[in-house]
Amino acid sequence: MLIQRDFRNPGAAIEEAGYLGFQGGVKFGGTTRHREKELIYAQGDESGDIFIVEFGCVRVSRITLEGRRLVTGFHFAGEVFGFETGAERQCYAEALEYSGTRKFHLDGRELANPRIADMLFGHLESIHEHLLVLGTQNAIERVAAFLVGIADRQGSGGARARLPMSRCDIADHLGLTLETVSRAIHRLQVLKLITLVGARDVLLLDRKALLDLGA
Amino acid sequence: MLIQRDFRNPGAAIEEAGYLGFQGGVKFGGTTRHREKELIYAQGDESGDIFIVEFGCVRVSRITLEGRRLVTGFHFAGEVFGFETGAERQCYAEALEYSGTRKFHLDGRELANPRIADMLFGHLESIHEHLLVLGTQNAIERVAAFLVGIADRQGSGGARARLPMSRCDIADHLGLTLETVSRAIHRLQVLKLITLVGARDVLLLDRKALLDLGA
DNA sequence: CGCCTAGTTGATATACATCAACTAATGTGG
DNA sequence: CCACATTAGTTGATGTATATCAACTAGGCG
Structure with missing residues (x-):
């Protein structure tokens, strides 16, 4: 079986933060606080970090060539955001209210870490659900x-x-x-x-x- | 930088098949041929295998509770399909025409394999593109x-x-x-x-x- | 040859977008 | 603390893109 999810367990991700640090290969900093409307990362930024929301709510969006906006997701405490493919970010993230996030730098081999893999699969699943909604x-x-x-x-x-x-x-x-x-x-x-x-x-x-x- | 993609290179995935086999941890069988309309896997099947199309075209779909269908993707030679989160498949796959696929069993730690990771990120990127289309x-x-x-x-x-x-x-x-x-x-x-x-x-x-x- | 499915085209219905006016909530400066 | 400006949300009138329903056409295949 490919995937074991536990990302839905609210708050679990936060508690795992320390754990992640000990797993090797994943560096992490402390909590960053963002005031309402603050930009957390921008389109064009280098990708390679992911974030866990500690409190508050983060909106991730993307602007199309035609200037239309797609909000790809809202992220609450315990949830992860910032996974992107490619070297440069296509999306940008903003705090919707006073929020705290913790950043993790991924430098290549961390997908072997089952915590990271779970997060990635959780993200994949939520996108899939979103697709189903928009499509049907x-x-x-x-x-x-x-x-x-x-x-x-x-x-x-x-x-x-x-x-x-x-x-x-x-x-x-x-x-x-x-x-x-x-x-x-x-x-x-x-x-x-x-x-x-x-x-x-x-x-x-x-x-x-x-x-x-x-x- | 998190992700290096080369999955777009047509045909590359096929040639990598042998390579994957040697990377350790990833078993693979030979090519399976499917006639037109043949089911490759069904909703409810155990997930854990991924597939590479060698020739032909595969359609992956999902049926909602309300009975509506979303075709999540079409896959041509050199492309990968079958990544799913969760123990059971939500989607089913069928050959649209006479096609050949090669199956890889993933048993837990293969995301460390950069080839597999590339495929996964390629998949993630294509879903994201699909989302943008449906949303805007x-x-x-x-x-x-x-x-x-x-x-x-x-x-x-x-x-x-x-x-x-x-x-x-x-x-x-x-x-x-x-x-x-x-x-x-x-x-x-x-x-x-x-x-x-x-x-x-x-x-x-x-x-x-x-x-x-x-x- | 004729059946069967896929595709096209037309008429009409409808869900959603658009445009606009109004209301409620939030904030700011005097 | 009030007056006013500003933003977010609601509601209404109308327009339009897409869905729906239906008839017809063109390819494939036995």
Whole structure:
């Protein structure tokens, strides 16, 4: 069997940070703190570092030649970001709120480290899930899946999603417009599947129904 | 620098097959031949093998809970497929035409092998590109990018794309319907950017214009 | 030759985008 | 602390790209 994942275990990655350091070959520095909107790395930067979020939330995006933006992901405490292929980064990363990250330099052979491999496979899996959403789901399904995904990663037992990102960020992540995202959220509320507590805090009332929307 | 790619070099992967065998830890069998439409692996199969296409073309797909299909990729000679996260495969693979593949068993530590790592990163990069297409492009841009991508991988200097897959396959790869794909191809022809030679053979008349459609 | 599947083309429906106005929340300087 | 500016979010009216439904056409194959 190729892959053993444990990256979903919230917080585990942080605890492993020290462990990683002892595994050999992986250097690490201390925590870096970023204020809201701060750039963590830019498009064109040398790739070769990966990051673990210690607290806060990081947005990773990419701009196309035509100037459109794709938000490739949002990353919360315990999650990894910054894996890229090629020498130069195609994506850029920003803190969405006051956040802390820890950086690891990879210099070539660290994929042998099962922790690193797990992270990489976790990343691969999440991209694949994203692809499935963009390739097959309509607006309300996308937004529902997004909310469930966020809630599941925030330790609240999946019942609540705090949204540090704007409607526009969500839209650029889901391949929609911000108006469509807003209307989809509204419709989910009318369907009694969620309750909004202010614009950026969502209670999920029926997780199963949210995921089953498409079926 | 994390990643050195050479997986784009057509045919290189095949020649490396022997090399891989000597690197230690990676077992390989001989070539398996598959007739048209033959299943190479199924959803639910144990993951842990990867495959290199020796000749022909392989389609990898995934079915959602709602029964919709996403074609995650088409793979030609020299390309790798079958990387998956998790113990069980989420995707299934089929030969689109008479094809040959070579299987490699990965049993845990082979990511240290730079050839394997290159393949994995190549795969990661192609998924990322796919994501960008699905997230930001409209129908005609998607089809144009698809045709250029196919042509670039077929050794004809990028001037010609042979299409072993149906319009429906293309549609399910691009998140469109087959009718929309057909109309987009028609429009590209009217725009004098391509010429159809039968339904499944396309001459690319202006590669740059095809890629610039969105700008 | 005629069946069968793949592909094209047309008419219509619809989901989402676009454009615009309005409202709520957040911050700033006097 | 209030007035105002600024940004984020919502809601409505309308436009448009794509999906859907349907008929027709062209290749392959027995």
